[in-house]
Amino acid sequence: xxxxxxxxxxxxxxxxxxxxxxxxxxxxxxxxxxxxxxxxxxxxxxxxxxxxxxxxxxxxxxxxxxxxxxxxxxxxxxxxxxxxxxxxxxxxxxxxxxxxxxxxxxxxxxxxxxxxxxxxxxxxxxxxxxxxxxxxxxxxxxxxxxxxxxxxxxxxxxx
Numbered sequence: 001x002x003x004x005x006x007x008x009x010x011x012x013x014x015x016x017x018x019x020x021x022x023x024x025x026x027x028x029x030x031x032x033x034x035x036x037x038x039x040x041x042x043x044x045x046x047x048x049x050x051x052x053x054x055x056x057x058x059x060x061x062x063x064x065x066x067x068x069x070x071x072x073x074x075x076x077x078x079x080x081x082x083x084x085x086x087x088x089x090x091x092x093x094x095x096x097x098x099x100x101x102x103x104x105x106x107x108x109x110x111x112x113x114x115x116x117x118x119x120x121x122x123x124x125x126x127x128x129x130x131x132x133x134x135x136x137x138x139x140x141x142x143x144x145x146x147x148x149x150x151x152x153x154x155x156x157x158x159x
Contacts, residue, residue: 019083019148019149019150019151019152019153020148020149021146021147021148022077022082022123022147022148022149023123023146023147024146025123025124025144025146026123026124026125026126026144026145026146026147027124027125027126027143027144028084028087028125028126028127028128028141028142028143028144028145029125029126029127029128029136029141029142030053030127030128030129030130030135030136030137030138030141030142031067031127031128031129031130031136032052032129032130032131032132032133032135032136033050033052033129034133044065044112044113045070045078045112045113045114046079046112048112050065050113050129051063051064051065051110051129052064052065052129052130052131052135053091053107053128053129053130053131053135053141054094054130054131054135055131056099056107056108057091057094057095057096057099057107058096058099059096059098059099059102062108062157063081063108063109063110063154064107064108064109064110064128064129065109065110065112065113065129066082066109066110066111066112066113066126066127066128066129067111067112067113067114067115067118067126067127067129068111068113068114068118068121068125068126068127069114069118069119069120069121069122069123069125070114070118071119071120072120074122077111078111078112078114079110079111079112080110080111080149080151081108081109081110081149081150081151081153081154082108082109082110082111082147082148082149082150083106083107083108083109083147083148083150083153084107084109084145084146084147084148085106085145085146085148086143086145086146087107087128087140087141087145088105088106088107090140090141090143091107091140092105095107102157103157106150106153108150108153108154108157109128109150110154113127113129115127123147126147128141
């Protein structure tokens with residue numbers, strides 16, 4: 001019954017490239033590139049520049065950096081692409097026309113970061129990289145929502 005409800009919900013918000021639902025109750029928060037110990041710097045755990053949600057919406061980067069648990073069986077999801085249909089809806093007005101066309105209205109997230117706050121949290125918590133402290137408090141971002149596996153969708157995007 002829950003799966004039927006979720007599929008109806010995804011259809012209503014315009015989700016067309018349905019991937020496997022990995023979580024239905026993940027708490028999202030924002031983090032931002034900063035030298036503070038809490039935020040962890042300007043690079044992800046692989047030494048690459050952090051990509052912010054705002055850069056993605058403007059068409060400047062191919063994905064948004066996402067931080068999550070990497071312990072035990074969660075390590076297999078590092079470097080995985082995710083989609084978050086509720087954020088597609090929440091940020092649709094901020095998305096450039098070119099990004100809407102290329103990504104079919106979806107925001108592409110990639111698990112490339114982690115931190116102490118995620119250890120053994122599994123799907124309970126994820127952080128989305130945003131441009132600054134103010135953006136990290138955006139109520140459109142700080143929600144509980146569903147997370148979908150979007151590796152197939154990411155492969156279908158023309159580079």
